[in-house]
Amino acid sequence: MSAKPAAERLTYKEVIVPILRGKCYQCHADAAENPSGKEKIKGKLQLTSIAAIKKGGDEDAAAVPGSVDDSLMIERIRLPHDDDDHMPPEDKPQITEGELKVLEWWIAASLPEGKNLKEAGAPDDVIAAAETVKSDEEVKKALVEAFAAAGAKVAAIAEQRKAMEGAIAAVSEHFPNAVGFVSQQDSDLTFTAVSMRKDFSDEHLAKLEPVGPGLVDVNLGATSITDAGVGNLSKMPKLRKLWLNGTKVTDTGLDAVMGLAELEYLNLYGTEVTDEGLKKLSGLKKLKKLYLWQTKVTPEAVEEFKKSVPDCDVNLGIKVE
Template identity: 35%
Template sequence: MDYPLLQASGWALFIGRFHPVLVHLPIGFLLIAALLEIGRRTGRIGVSESAMSFILFWSAVGATLACVAGYLLSLGGGYEAELLDDHMWQGIGVAAFAWIAWLVKSDAFGDKIPFGPAFYLPAFCLATILTFTAGHEGGSLTHGEEYLTQYTPEPFRSIAGMPPLQEKAIEAKPITNVQEAVVYKDIVQPILETRCTQCHNASKKKGDLRMDELALLLKGGKGGPAFVSGKSAESDMIRRCLLPEGDDDHMPPKGKPQLSTQQIALLSWWIDQGAPADKKVSELTVSEQMKPVLASLGSGLAGSVSQMQVSAIEGLKVAKADPKAIENLEKAGLIVHPLANDQNLIEVSAVNAADFGDEQLGLLIPLADQIAWLKLGRTKISDNGLKELSKLKNLNKLHLEHTAVTDAGLVHLKDLSKLEYINLVDTKVTDSGLKSVMQVKNLKSVYVWRSAVTDSGVVQIARSYPKIQIVNGFNEATVAQFVKTGDTTRAETKVK
C-alpha cells in the first residue's frame, strides 16, 4: 500500500514547507521554560509546577509537529545527506527529551515514574541544548555549512581556530581586458557564485544539482543535465531563468536576487559556444549584440559601449505623483513602486489584480506623467483599453502578456515616443501587429513568443528593423523573454 505522505508527493511537500514555521514553536516554548526554571530555582520568581508542565507539553507537541513536517520536507531531496541526518536526529532528540521532561513533571504521570524527578533536569537541559544544535544544522542545510559562522569577527575567529575572514565579493569585479578573459573562470563562474551556488553547493544540493564546480554542473541533477552544450535554448538552467518569477520552477526562487538580462545573455552565449572550460573571449565567436554586453564587464571592449542606446527616460524629471491617485490604484489592487526618487517616476503592477480591465484604466490617467513601467499581464485589458494607455506619454516598459489585445489595439501605441519595451507573449498579435508596433520611435525590445506572429514574419521584419530585438521564443537565435544573443539573419564576427 502506498502512503502519499511518506513519499515526495504534493501533499507531503505542502505540509513539509510548514517546517520553518512549526520549528519556532519548540524553540520559543523551551527557551521560556528555561528562563522560568532558572528564575524559579534562583528564587527570583514564583512559577507553579502546573505552569511548567503546561509549557513543556506544548514544547513537546511543537517539536513533534516540526519533526513530522521536517521529514516530509526532506522527501523533496536536495540536501547533503550527512548534515540532514544529523539535523533530523537532533530534532527528534528535542522532541523525545521534551516529552520525557513533561512526563516526569506532569501531575498525571510524574508520580507513576520511578525516580521521575531525577530524569527531569537532564532531559530538560538536553532538549534545550539540542534546540540550539539542531537550529545550527538547520541553518547550514538551508544556507550552507558556513552560513552562521562565515562572518565571525576577531578575536573570536582566532580563539575558535578559524581561518582569517575573507570578504566575498557580492558582484563580479570589472575585467581589465575582456578579450583576454577566460570565459568560464572570469565571466560565468562569478555569475553562478552570486546567483546560484547558495542553493546548489556541497552542503545544499537543491534538486541534487551542484553549480559550484564545472564538472558537477556538467553532471547535472535529478532533472537531468543543467545545460545542453551548444544549445542554450534547450538548456534547463536558462529555461528556468526565463519562466515567470511566480512559477515554482523559476530560478532563482522568488525573493532571491535574480539574474539580470545581461547575465542570462552571457550564460546563454557561453553555452551556445560549447560551454568551454578554458577558452578566452577572443577565441570565441561574438555576435554584434553580444559585444556591448561583454563590453559592460570592463574596459577591454570599451569602444563597443557606444553602440548601447541611452534610455529614453534617462534624466527625465517629472512632478511628484498625486498621493490620492496612488491610493486609488492601490484600492483597485494594483502595486505602486517608485523607480527613481530623484525623477519621481513610478512602476504600476497588476500582478495581484487579474480582474483589472478597461473600465478601470481611467485610474492611471492622473499619473500619466509619472508612470514609466506598467505591468498589465494576465489582466482583462483589451484593445479598447489601449486607447487610454496612449495618454501615458512617459511610458517606457509595457507588459501585455497573456491578455486579449490584438493588432487593432497596438495602433494606439505608435505615438508613445519613450516606449522601449513591450511584452506581447501569448496574445493574438499577428505579423501585421508586430510591424505596426515597430514604428514606435524608441522601441528596443518586443517579445512575441507564443503569439500569432510567425517565424517568417519575424525574420522579414527583423531585416527592416535591425536595431530592435524581436524575441520569438526558444530557438537557436534567441533567448525567450530576455536578451537575444544571436541572430541567424546577421553574420557573426570575432571581437575586434
C-alpha cells in the first residue's frame, strides 16, 4: 500500500489512476500506458485521462461528472461477472467493493483532480476504502511481474506443445483427427474414439502410450475395450475426464481407474460395474461427476460412497441424497 495516508493522496493521480491502471488499462489504453506494452482500446474507450473518461468511446461517457447512474463505467462494473458487457472481463482481476466505492464517490463529486481526498471532501468510509488501494508504482511493478510470468508460461506451453508433436503425429497415423490439444493456449491433450466405437479395442488403446502423459480427456464410450486393456489408463496420470460408458469394463477394470488421482469426471453408464467396483473409487477425492445409470450399483452403495467423496454428484438414474 502507499506510504502516504489515503486522506493525503491526490484524488486522481494517486487513487483513481492506480485503480484504473490495475483493472482497466489492459483493455482501454494506448501502448505507452497499457501494461501489455501494446495498444488496446476496446470500444474506442480510453481511460487514461479525465478528458478521455468524460469523452467516452463508441457509447456513452465512461464517467458523467456528478451522475454515477449515468456513467457507463459504473454500469458495466455493476453487471454480473458472467455478462458479456461486464467490466473488467470475467477472466481478469476484478474491481473490489472498496475500489467501486471510491470510483462512485469520485464521479458523484464531479471527478476532482488536483485535490487530495480530504480536500476534495471524501467521507471517512471512502478514505478508509482508499487505504486499500496500492500506489501507482506498486501497481506498475505488480503488472510488470504478472506479464513477465504470463509470458514465461506461454513460452513454456509452446515448448511443451512442440515436444509433443512427434508423439501426436505417431498416434494420429493410427487415429486421424482423434487426438489434439484441449485449446490453442494449452499443452494438455484430449482423445476421442467416438468415430471408431466398436472398432476400437484393447489393442488400439495401447497405441495411445506415446501421448499418455499429456492426456486429460479420454472418451472411450461404446468401444470394445475390456478389463484387460483398461490397464493402459495407468499411463495417463493427468486424466481429468474419462468415458467408459457402454464398454465391457467391470469391477476388475476399475483397479486401473482407482489410481487416477486427478479424475474429476467418470462415466460408467451401461457397464457391469457393481457395488464392489464403486468401493474402489472411494479414494478419488477430486471426483465431481460419476455416472452409474444402468449399472449394478445400488443406492445403498452410493450413499456409502458419498461418505468418502461427499462433493461428487452421482447419477444413478434416480436421486441419491
